[in-house]
Amino acid sequence: MKIISYNINGIRSGINKGLSDWIEKINPDILCLQEIKAFPEQIDTYIFDQLGYNHYWFPSIKKGYSGVGVLCKQKPVHVEYGIGIPSIDQEGRVLRIDLKKMSVISLYLPSGNNMKKRLGFKFFFMKKFFSHVKKIISQLNNIVICGDYNICHHEIDIYNPIKNQEVSGFLPEEREWMTHFLDLGFIDSFRSCVKEAHHYSWWSYRFNARKNNKGWRIDYVMVSYSLKEKIRKSYLLSDLKLSDHCPAVLEIEMT
Helix, strand or coil, X not given: CEEEEEECCCXXXXXHCCHHHHHHHXXXXXXXXXCCCCCXXXXXXXXXXXXXXXXXXXXXXXXXXXXXXXXXXXXXXXXXXXXXXXXXXXXXXXXXXXXCCCEEEEEECCCCCCCCCCHHHHHHHXXXXXXXXXXXXXXXXXXXXXXECCCCCCHHHECCCCCCCCCCCXXXXXXXXXXXXXXXXXXXXXXXXXXXXXXXXXXXXCCCCCCCCCXXXXXXXXXXXXXXXXXXXXXXXXXXXXXXXXXXXXXXXXX
């Protein structure tokens, strides 16, 4: 089974740049999308029908902002929209599908780039999402949480850790939260397979950051410990440039 997480930074733009052709070529079983920035009625979903996917969308109520989606070949037994907190759910940040043998979440954790206005909300979200995941762990087995976490966990995950240590996305409190989150019973699938530095999933559009590989690894496919022995590969598709992020891929044995 191939599971992919991709912050598309505008699904309509992604479609215009060839998203459907890429999906047909790489053929994921599950594709989790973040920052769709559109309502379902604004998306040409017929192309996903044609490719053989069930598709589910959880947009922000704010036009052209946030929103997550999931494409999956296997029809879910249940779909869960949001975490039950209106101030969070109105931004369309968490969408879960339950399959027969596993559950998959598409997550778009808030950015704290505007530290005066949004950092407090980011920490509020982190606290509530942590509690939400802790609860569903007691109810579900084999959970995969894909998405843009907007946090670099370790120094190896960011091109300039010294310069960015006081920037949201690499704050000590954010990194500590990530450690505690993993301690709930998850594995960073990419780091379980790739130990080397200079692998990133997001680059600023400014200063030729992508060309010079001055990036951040903020997109993850987190996997329950119960699935550890089933991981076959985990990697980043850094050559795909439909957005300022690149896809994070997990290949896992699910029989």
